[in-house]
Amino acid sequence: MMNKEITSAQLQQVYDLGCLFALQKLSLEEALEKLVGSLDMNQTSATNYMHNFEAFRAGKVYKRAMGALSYEIFLSRFYKDLSVSEFERVMESVELHLEYRWSKSKAKHLEIRTLVDSYKVKLASQVVSPIYPDEVHEQPTELIEGAIRQVTINAYERNPKARAACIEEYGATCQVCDFNSEAKYGDIGKGFIHVHHKVDIATIGESYQVDPINDLIPVCPNCHAMLHTEKPAMSIEKLKQIIDNDKVN
Ligand SMILES: [Zn+2]
Numbered sequence: 140m141m142n143k144e145i146t147s148a149q150l151q152q153v154y155d156l157g158c159l160f161a162l163q164k165l166s167l168e169e170a171l172e173k174l175v176g177s178l179d180m181n182q183t184s185a186t187n188y189m190h191n192f193e194a195f196r197a198g199k200v201y202k203r204a205m206g207a208l209s210y211e212i213f214l215s216r217f218y219k220d221l222s223v224s225e226f227e228r229v230m231e232s233v234e235l236h237l238e239y240r241w242s243k244s245k246a247k248h249l250e251i252r253t254l255v256d257s258y259k260v261k262l263a264s265q266v267v268s269p270i271y272p273d274e275v276h277e278q279p280t281e282l283i284e285g286a287i288r289q290v291t292i293n294a295y296e297r298n299p300k301a302r303a304a305c306i307e308e309y310g311a312t313c314q315v316c317d318f319n320s321e322a323k324y325g326d327i328g329k330g331f332i333h334v335h336h337k338v339d340i341a342t343i344g345e346s347y348q349v350d351p352i353n354d355l356i357p358v359c360p361n362c363h364a365m366l367h368t369e370k371p372a373m374s375i376e377k378l379k380q381i382i383d384n385d386k387v388n
């Protein structure tokens with residue numbers, strides 16, 4: 140352990156200093172001066188904490204152990220302060236550390252492992268805008284896509300502003316089969332929907348401007364996959380017809 144008697148108020152300050160140090164807004168000397176001077180922490184513990192923060196932000200392994208309380212406080216702060224991808228980097232770093240500890244001493248650190256797993260669950264439930272495996276690589280941030288040479292339908296489907304406008308118009312309910320994720324799964328399903336781009340790529344010119352209401356339509360992941368079984372994608376009407384025919388049979 141680094142410093143058994145450290146309090147959670149002190150760990151909050153360690154976190155603040157650690158982040159400033161990792162972002163190079165504070166030199167190691169300045170950070171240590173504060174930790175050793177005002178928190179009465181020993182030089183070695185303080186140095187180890189700072190190096191751990193560097194590793195957290197870089198997604199790299201760190202070797203010095205920390206107590207469970209440190210993890211509790213740091214992970215909850217990181218989760219609040221960082222973007223999803225930055226937080227994932229922190230988790231990667233903790234995983235690497237746990238592997239390292241395991242290789243050295245066969246220590247499982249169950250308490251820390253449980254904590255890390257609970258954050259994994261939280262992260263998984265945050266995904267509201269899934270990326271289709273066979274879909275793409277570009278994400279235009281503006282509604283007007285003028286002069287884009289390699290346009291892809293999928294980029295339109297993932298354009299966040301256009302998506303939001305489309306969902307606001309139609310609701311997060313599948314416009315083919317009426318599936319609503321929240322109705323089925325409760326809170327965790329709220330707002331979960333794909334957005335399909337109805338306009339054939341061949342008809343799209345160079346300065347095409349996506350119309351979120353006429354060109355886009357919310358569909359559930361299953362219907363979305365079915366629409367894309369044809370190239371160009373089949374029409375909404377055709378898929379509805381297929382579903383209706385199936386009911387009759
Ligand atoms: Zn559907």
Ligand SMILES: [Zn+2]
Nearest residue numbers: 296334335336
């Ligand atoms: Zn689509």
